[in-house]
Amino acid sequence: MNGNGRNVAFLVAKEGIEQVELTDPWQAVQDAGATPKLISPESGSVQAYHHLTPGDTFSVDQTAAEADPAQFAALVLPGGVPNGDLLRWQEPARDFVRGFLDTGRPVAVICHGGWILVDVDAVRGRRITSWPSMATDFRNAGADWADEELIVDDTGPFTLISSRKPDDLPRFCEELVRRLDKI
Template sequence: MKLNGKKVAILMTDGFEQVEYTEPRKALEEAGASVEVVSLKTGTVRGWNHTDWGLEAQADRAVADVQADQYDALVLPGGVMNPDNMRRDENVQRFVRGFFAANKPVAAICHAPWTLIDAGVVAGRTLTSYPTLQMDLKNAGANWVDQEVVVDNGLVTSRKPDDLPAFNRKMLEEIAEGVHA
């Protein structure tokens, strides 16, 4: 699958689950996509590796300075701290809503759908997440299912790091397909 010419934003901050960033990024770059890390601020963000601090990543752009129309797709890694630290930020919400308004692919894994809830984009959609989020998603109007990967009109979701192979495969397919009508 070739994503040459596609530009993808990975939105994350401190506490992102390391493997939920490194594996999707690797898959995107191997497929030819250009990747930028967008965060609450530019500079270094720290990952979480299972139960301890992990690698550091460079945030290329601050979310306040970007628009969804600058990218072809959005990827949201999980981790508990990462989405919890971003979900109430108005610039994060604006940025995420922009992808949904333009029907561009969005891929969210593990706890990342918390950010989607606060952006107001899950009502009426079928998705999955880490199991502890299911009531939050149902209360926000989503149809939560316990599956390895779920695709709903360009929105790709998975439950946990073990689901990454299926998540990456569907993420690449949806980005290759492009805008969803």
């Protein structure tokens, strides 16, 4: 695979990121020759977790307000319950996602990472998967939710790649890299 040095945005909150849902796609993007960039509503560092146990901290490359969505080939929204919940009510994060959606480039979400897509009305009429507890949220937002390892929805203005949980990461990462190769 050849990422051709493209930048890939990883948008996360200040804390509560499920670490493996950040680090596995990050590594896959790097291995493909692309450059992952950590975007967050706040500068400094973010705290990842292994479920409820604190994991590593990661340095933010740019704030959501500073980052230009047009400079990224793809957007990855890692999971983690607190991460997904915190992002959805932060206006700079919502603005960044809206701006990125306007580019028409791929968005990859896993677990609770897709919650922000509900808040920016980006799932209506789209097929998506997530952690099962979010099924009602997605259905109420007009999405066709299914409990599947990987769903790729190419029917809208942007490709939506979604997976449910850490066990799905191998296929999720494979699809993300495959899509980078098509851009």
